[in-house]
Amino acid sequence: MGELKNSVVQITLEEWHQFASGFDNRHVFHHKGWIQTLQETYHFPLRIFGVKMGDSENLVTALPFMQVFNIKGKRKWICLPFTDFFPVLGDIEQAAWLVKNLHQTHQLKGEIEVRFELPQDKTFHYSIHQVWHSVNLRIDPEMLHQQIARNHRKALRQGKHRGVKVEFPTSIQAMEEYFDLQLRTRHAKGLPTQPWKFFMNLQKYLIDGGANGCIVLAKNKFTVIGGKVMLYWGKTLTGKYSASNYAFLSFRPNQMVYWKSILWAIDHGFQVYDLGKTTTDNDGLCRFKRGWTAIEEPLRYTYLGVDRDVEISEPTESGLVGLMSSLIARSPLLVSRLIGKLFYRFFT
Numbered sequence: 001m002g003e004l005k006n007s008v009v010q011i012t013l014e015e016w017h018q019f020a021s022g023f024d025n026r027h028v029f030h031h032k033g034w035i036q037t038l039q040e041t042y043h044f045p046l047r048i049f050g051v052k053m054g055d056s057e058n059l060v061t062a063l064p065f066m067q068v069f070n071i072k073g074k075r076k077w078i079c080l081p082f083t084d085f086f087p088v089l090g091d092i093e094q095a096a097w098l099v100k101n102l103h104q105t106h107q108l109k110g111e112i113e114v115r116f117e118l119p120q121d122k123t124f125h126y127s128i129h130q131v132w133h134s135v136n137l138r139i140d141p142e143m144l145h146q147q148i149a150r151n152h153r154k155a156l157r158q159g160k161h162r163g164v165k166v167e168f169p170t171s172i173q174a175m176e177e178y179f180d181l182q183l184r185t186r187h188a189k190g191l192p193t194q195p196w197k198f199f200m201n202l203q204k205y206l207i208d209g210g211a212n213g214c215i216v217l218a219k220n221k222f223t224v225i226g227g228k229v230m231l232y233w234g235k236t237l238t239g240k241y242s243a244s245n246y247a248f249l250s251f252r253p254n255q256m257v258y259w260k261s262i263l264w265a266i267d268h269g270f271q272v273y274d275l276g277k278t279t280t281d282n283d284g285l286c287r288f289k290r291g292w293t294a295i296e297e298p299l300r301y302t303y304l305g306v307d308r309d310v311e312i313s314e315p316t317e318s319g320l321v322g323l324m325s326s327l328i329a330r331s332p333l334l335v336s337r338l339i340g341k342l343f344y345r346f347f348t
Helices: 013-020 032-042 092-104 141-147 150-161 172-189 196-210 246-251 253-267 283-290 319-330 333-346
Strands: 006-010 046-053 059-069 075-079 111-114 125-128 130-136 165-167 213-220 223-233 236-244 272-279 295-298 302-304
Touching: 006 092, 013 032, 013 046, 013 059, 032 059, 032 196, 046 092, 059 092, 092 111, 092 302, 130 283, 141 253, 150 246, 150 253, 165 253, 172 196, 172 213, 172 223, 172 236, 172 319, 172 333, 196 213, 196 223, 196 333, 213 246, 213 253, 223 246, 223 253, 236 246, 236 253, 246 253, 253 272, 272 283, 283 295, 319 333
Parallel strands: 075 111, 236 272
Antiparallel strands: 006 046, 046 059, 059 075, 111 302, 125 302, 130 272, 130 295, 165 213, 213 223, 223 236
């Protein structure tokens, strides 16, 4: 009996979603709504490839790619842009074979980046200097509270004493409130902001009705003083895009948002709270995340078409952000918003 041979097939977004929905380790970055959000906001070209074995019609693995370009026009294919972490679904060895095949046959021309560590191969290079944090939610909330850092527990007492309330809405009005806070937070730091269209599409494809996400808003009476976006699919909940009102930091909005969102996740049966990636030189943020009992693991991306390992740094250290930073900080919010609309697509 002959050896089964693998073959590459191109599949649709609906076929991808059906494939991904069959895995327990899926999360929101595998969801078609995330891909639709990126497509409709930035119009990146999308190609999705899978691997079949022999005469079987079943996919053993698959990967979606989007073609992005930097400010100089250099293009590359990423699985997937604006995505911290993209675990391979299915056979990881076949996924590595798929990436090499796509590169060798020029079905994906130029550099390829997969935001997951594929098995070691002489043709691959990897990222360095970044980690991924996640909180195990399979624990009693009272026990978890005892395990979080002392300074976080103190901050939570302060926030509770000051009457901070945390809500979990899913309406477009709540997203507008969050976006305004996000815009002001990034403006104060001299950083560009994802355009409103991006958050509007998140609302449309993932959050509307609470199907695969919600907004977290911390309020002092009627004033929004902190917030984040939570996205989910399967057993993993992902926290994204934290923001806070600097005038109310003594109310501890960040800590209240983190803790209340953890409790919400436990109450809704999620097993993992994904706190996202952090560069290793951002010690303050690493300590903040570890303070919530987060497990810290090395996070390595896989590259093809580059000649060395890739050092990941904070976005604030990029040349383009450096040029924009002082302009954003000195400009009205409207200018900051316009800069994000025009240039954020380059910060993939």
